[in-house]
Amino acid sequence: MKFDELFLSPHQDLDGHISALIHAFHETDDSRLPYDRAHFIHQLSEAGMPSGEASLADYVERLAGLLPGISHLASPRYMGHMTAPLPAYTGELSRLLAMLNQNPMKMESSRLLSFLERESLARLHRLVYDQDDAFYQAHMHAKDSALGVMTSGGTIANVTALWLARNRACGDNLFALAAEGWRGVAVLGSRLMHYSFDKGMDLLGAGASAVHRLPVDEHNRLSIPALEAELARCKAERIKVLALVGVAGTTDFGSIDPLPEMADIAQREHIHLHIDAAWGGPTRFSSRYRDLLAGMERADTVTLDGHKQLLVPLGTGMLLCREPGLMMAVKREAPYAIRATSFDQGRFTLEGTRPANALYLDAAFHLIGVSGYARLIEENYDRARLMATLIEADPAFELMAAPVMNLLAYRCIPPHLQGRTPDESDNIQINAFNIALQKRQRAEGHSFVSRTARSVTRYGEQPLTLLRAVLLNPQIRREHIEALLAEQKRLGAELAQELFT
Amino acid sequence: MKFDELFLSPHQDLDGHISALIHAFHETDDSRLPYDRAHFIHQLSEAGMPSGEASLADYVERLAGLLPGISHLASPRYMGHMTAPLPAYTGELSRLLAMLNQNPMKMESSRLLSFLERESLARLHRLVYDQDDAFYQAHMHAKDSALGVMTSGGTIANVTALWLARNRACGDNLFALAAEGWRGVAVLGSRLMHYSFDKGMDLLGAGASAVHRLPVDEHNRLSIPALEAELARCKAERIKVLALVGVAGTTDFGSIDPLPEMADIAQREHIHLHIDAAWGGPTRFSSRYRDLLAGMERADTVTLDGHKQLLVPLGTGMLLCREPGLMMAVKREAPYAIRATSFDQGRFTLEGTRPANALYLDAAFHLIGVSGYARLIEENYDRARLMATLIEADPAFELMAAPVMNLLAYRCIPPHLQGRTPDESDNIQINAFNIALQKRQRAEGHSFVSRTARSVTRYGEQPLTLLRAVLLNPQIRREHIEALLAEQKRLGAELAQELFT
Structure with missing residues (x-):
């Protein structure tokens, strides 16, 4: 389009077109354009840079051509993703946030939004750690306090936790540690830990094998005897344990590690305790279910993801810190930005410049709030229990774990193997x-x-x-679940014909 | 608001209010509510979680109360930030992207948008590395090729580059390296390298002191003799050099390191060459200025930032890789996602789940394109030259470096020190x-x-x-520059009265 028109308000038509695109998109599902790699590659294989002559109308047409190929994540018949359908106000808020384009890395480039970010982190800190008013008044906006940091997602939050734990335990230079006779470092947790921990320990120079993935019990919770044995083994082998990692809502089963026992051990051994509650954290909103997370408030750090059960757009992760001074272990400065004397959040964050996504949280806290989140959690946990009941009642399915939250692991059993205990073959x-x-x-x-x-x-x-159902969408009704299972039985019958006859 | 209404289309009023808020915001500047920490803290100090009873109208009122305190980054009188004013269509695009909420970590949760991301990365790869059609047809969508990765910003792109460089040079376990007799690792570059490299080397377990910041010449470019001397010193001291870092547009001066000479040395020594072109990369769009970046095409990896001179919202960084197989050095998998056999971009990215910001790039490529970006670069570089001329003509200012790009370092000289060469005092x-x-x-x-x-x-x-002007906003006119300098002279005269009499 004409360069001089780029910064003029867009023609009202663009608005109408975008609304129409969103509406049309939500009316369909992926069956409109099934996944076909050759087709998709054919559609998008232009490596040249366009001249810039396209008009807004041309580009709306390109968007209309893209949308049928995009994943219909918000459909109530799609129960496999951890991505939330978003409240309808989110689009408008996103428009505002994009046009403000604030950078909360620095006070100078966000001003009041830096305070909003600290306030939002304090609200989440209180949800998890439940300190008193005096604590929050003392620390929410104090210069060298950080109740947490915003990140682009759970992975960066978990990596930041490992980084903090390592720098607390042994500083930032592993050669110095090696020179003291240590043969390695490790984090210990269950084998169901998220793969971001492997990435994190690779990144930290400890090697991905420094993630010690330990056995779980029959409820998919870290085995405490296995943890004790591994701690003893690490001591004997001069491997420094940087952190224990507890998972509050495993990606596969929604199971929750034995947090109180892990907190006791971490305290006894003076080891950093990190809880990955990217999925399960918002369980704290429900008075019916919050006890599931007992012990979480003893963790040094906790990962949350706004874009999972808090219903805000992708790109909104958080690491919370029990002690407001903890983040000083990774503090950095730069002369042209992020001065030591500043209040800049960028002193602590792994990322630098980043969008002001705390505004999405602030809106959700006001418009959904305790009552809305409690209802979301409770209704979804009920949906998972309903689905588990339907699965257990049908020999075509096998439930692989009783639901703890709103994740369900199960599998389909082909007709000729139904009604008996499967052996290895x-x-x-x-x-x-x-x-x-x-x-x-x-x-x-x-x-x-x-x-x-x-x-x-x-x-x-x-x-x-295993098949994995994620009951996150509040628009999922009993008939959606029944239809999904019926479809699996139909497909299963067809497949059994093809595979086993 | 009522839970059951969250997922209904928002009332038209919300739309009208958001537009009004954006319009009102852009009509004012920070003088409307000057920075006042006590006031801001007073405004935002509530650690309790709201019940969720606020209506949309209530929340619009809260937004209206927040906006005056937010930084007016898009004003043409604000020449200190690296944050772009965004084309007007961005708001609508952001609304669409938020409501689609796609996750390009996985093919499954983004489908066609994963291909769009690869196409966008190919276009940028071509801008930087200029390979032929056959190369892009072979690699753009190949399973184990990655022409680059999207990141949340330049910091994660630079960290990813260091991670890649380290894993190529010596794997992910520094204890193994120490056991071989190495005393440390290092990256070498000029003292003007971005502070993300210190963060990166801290993170990587090498220690922030592993960033060797070397002297620059009189044009603020890395000194090649200093680089050669440091390489020899590292060899003698058994410190493994992971990467040379060249900066194409230093944050302070906009200076560009001697890239061809650095590429020669990297090639001779078999060391990874990374170019941080977060600021300067788009200079490639201008036929008048592209030779400034000669040598960049020989880098193993290049960092770009979409949210700087590509005019897309914050949160859009990129790391480009000359060789499509390079990213395999950090490939990771997980059983419930990111399967080894998949085409998922999440196999390579430091981040996991993340927003599909490639759509912003795609829109900008079509609507701004080569012609628009070339004009943006050239007009901004001209603006910087104009401002430099005005500064040099006035004894109240001292220009600290001739402008290379559109960044300008200068300072104000108080009246009693004008017209002479300042000494240390x-x-x-x-x-x-x-x-x-x-x-x-x-x-x-x-x-x-x-x-x-x-x-x-x-x-x-x-x-x-030093004062640092960033001439990024295409709406900056000569009178804005003159007014800014006149304001500094007025404030300088007042201050001189207070400080020196």
């Missing part, structure tokens, strides 16, 4: 069957669950392919 | 004068430049306070 067949089934359901595009590969105690160490 | 006075001046100008809120502390060769090693 049956499980190999069932794995192949579930992979094919999940792919076919995804390809049809009417409904969706994801899949994972994990062992569960009743089948020993054998890796099993 | 004069410079101490001038530093205090410029700090006070910049703070006073910022406090008034009518116009803004930032400040930094650096030495420049003509005054030896003495740290000097």
